């Protein structure tokens with residue numbers, strides 16, 4: 001598959017997607033987002049792939065939706081196209097984990113796409129923000145909702161109302177990113193992390209992702225019951241037998257993903 005706005009590579013069990021519109025700081029055009037959706041679907045369907053990494057360039061993960069593409073749209077256009085939702089939410093429907101490896105700007109839709117991933121590894125150069133207010137609009141792909149869940153109302157409100165960016169250290173303190181690594185090591189570290197995840201039992205990985213995400217969608221009691229039922233169901237897998245036998249026999253497990 002030939003893509004124009006992204007690069008796609010397979011590194012063993014890791015599906016690597018690199019946003020690649022360097023002249024526009026990886027602005028998320030509709031073509032880029034359509035290509036991203038196709039690449040994600042291909043990795044989802046590929047049994048050899050256990051985890052994905054989504055990254056950008058040194059200067060920008062992505063500087064938001066493509067402003068030049070949307071500037072002349074009317075209300076009727078955006079409403080009838082359901083502009084920004086269609087295509088973008090593909091990321092949240094992936095069952096395999098997706099790691100965002102963010103260096104440089106992750107602004108507007110760039111920050112929203114990073115937050116749709118399962119966790120964010122940040123380079124020390126990363127800058128996050130929802131600057132839509134500065135161009136006369138508001139976040140349209142989850143910025144007001146996901147950022148608030150990550151960093152709390154006060155910080156999310158300030159960032160969305162002022163367009164202020166936060167650097168990697170503030171983002172880590174606030175719980176937006178899982179950890180910070182030096183920019184030169186970001187991709188290697190993201191791939192190493194993805195390889196580790198891909199080496200775990202696939203059913204357990206998918207169940208863990210579903211269960212953690214359930215924490216955002218339901219009550220604590222329902223979430224705990226859901227987790228318990230998934231935990232019970234791992235005992236129907238060969239990998240649970242293998243994992244626990246390997247522990248008892250003091251050897252590395254050989255998961256078969258079944």
Ligand SMILES: CC(C)(O)CC(=O)SCCNC(=O)CCNC(=O)[C@H](O)C(C)(C)COP(=O)(O)OP(=O)(O)OC[C@H]1O[C@@H](n2cnc3c(N)ncnc32)[C@H](O)[C@@H]1OP(=O)(O)O
Pocket residue numbers: 023024025027028063064065066067068084105107108109110112131132135138139140141143
């Ligand atoms: C998804 C929604 C619904 O939530 C909506 C959005 O995402 S709206 C977009 C929100 N993002 C922004 O408002 C950020 C816009 N970009 C910037 O503020 C700056 O580019 C910067 C601070 C990220 C970097 O500044 P600087 O280093 O000075 O580079 P520039 O010269 O500004 O940019 C280089 C080049 O990239 C083009 N560019 C940058 N961002 C976008 C964008 N979001 N859409 C389209 N094009 C973008 C910029 O125009 C420059 O290109 P040329 O004009 O030189 O051809």
